[in-house]
Amino acid sequence: MSRWVLGLVTASHPEPTIAVTAVAGLLAWGVGHPPASVAAVAGTVAASQLATGWANDALDARRDATVGRTDKPVARGLVGRRTVALAGVAAALATPLLALTTNPVAALWATAGLVSALLYDWPLKSTPFSVLPYAFSFGTLPAFVVLALPGAPAPPLWLVGAAACLGAGAHFANVLPDLDDDARTGVRGLPHRVGATGSRVAAAGLLLAATVWLVLGPPGPPSTLGLAAVLTAAVVPPLSWYAARISARPSGRGTAAFRAVLLVALIDVALLVASGRLV
Structure with missing residues (x-):
């Protein structure tokens, strides 16, 4: 079980997940969110990051094995590709639900950012448009944080x-x-x-x-x-x-x-x- 958990955590891309979640939480605090709202913002962003990371490793499993990526748990056999894919689906479904604890407009932006990030994983990663999901998803992050604050103006x-x-x-x-x-x-x-x-x-x-x-x-x-x-x-x-x-x-x-x-x-x-x- 511990090996399976370690593989699932590693497949989530924990470093960027923690970093982006922390930035979202700090930004929420900086613009005046109360503690409960900061937690809602951070939880939404964490779920979105987990969904993106797990989807990425599930989709790239064969490619990672081909090039010998020993840092990738699916390629090493620590966790199954299907398990990682199911975890990604669960996190993706949780993202808009968590975002709705703020307000519908903010939830729309959070969901749009997630969809954009998933489109990078497939099919845009191997196209000339690969940069667009990064630009759009990162742009939606502060928009979500600001709009999640009650009474806030447009970002x-x-x-x-x-x-x-x-x-x-x-x-x-x-x-x-x-x-x-x-x-x-x-x-x-x-x-x-x-x-x-x-x-x-x-x-x-x-x-x-x-x-x-x-x-x-x-x-x-x-x-x-x-x-x-x-x-x-x-x-x-x-x-x-x-x-x-x-x-x-x-x-x-x-x-x-x-x-x-x-x-x-x-x-x-x-x-x-x-x-x-x-x-």
């Missing part, structure tokens, strides 16, 4: 746009370490079509755009910390990728790209949560 465009850019940039960076394995199994999303260099440039540009939007979007002059964040977003990714390029370990370039994006993403999340001018 500001700068907030939704920044989240969409953040998601799109993460897509380009996240694929970088797996480009070779994906090529072996016929995955041809947009990052694969523009190549490693194009994906690095796209990720850096989109993360910079997200940071600029978060700093300049809210009313009032930008803070010194906000301007420092823009400078960091502009400088850190190119420097980290250049250092990886001239190092003796060229295979680590994809990892360097992901870490640079993660740093900028953490800065963007801090800007989101710390700002008192979200709504």
Whole structure:
């Protein structure tokens, strides 16, 4: 039983699930949700993330086995593909039900974000449109959080746009370490079509755009910390990728790209949560 549970937890993509759920909860707290509402928002986002992660591993089971992904529990035989698929269905059904504990409009946005994420898992992952679910689903996240607050106005465009850019940039960076394995199994999303260099440039540009939007979007002059964040977003990714390029370990370039994006993403999340001018 413990082996089965471990496999199911690992197949849920626990790191991004925890990270995105935590961001949603912090954002809900930052815009003024009471504790019960923060829990409802976090529960909805957690269910959505679990559904997406389990669906991804269920659909990619054969491909992961082909390329020898020892980090994937279905490919290793820790948990069955059918079990993971059923868990994904259960989490997907739970998402709108949990979202409805806030209000119907917010639930609609949460459900739309989930559907978009599942469309990435299939069939958009291997198409030139692979970036669109990332942009749309990330954009719906702050929209859901804001609209779940009773009496809140429509989410500001700068907030939704920044989240969409953040998601799109993460897509380009996240694929970088797996480009070779994906090529072996016929995955041809947009990052694969523009190549490693194009994906690095796209990720850096989109993360910079997200940071600029978060700093300049809210009313009032930008803070010194906000301007420092823009400078960091502009400088850190190119420097980290250049250092990886001239190092003796060229295979680590994809990892360097992901870490640079993660740093900028953490800065963007801090800007989101710390700002008192979200709504």
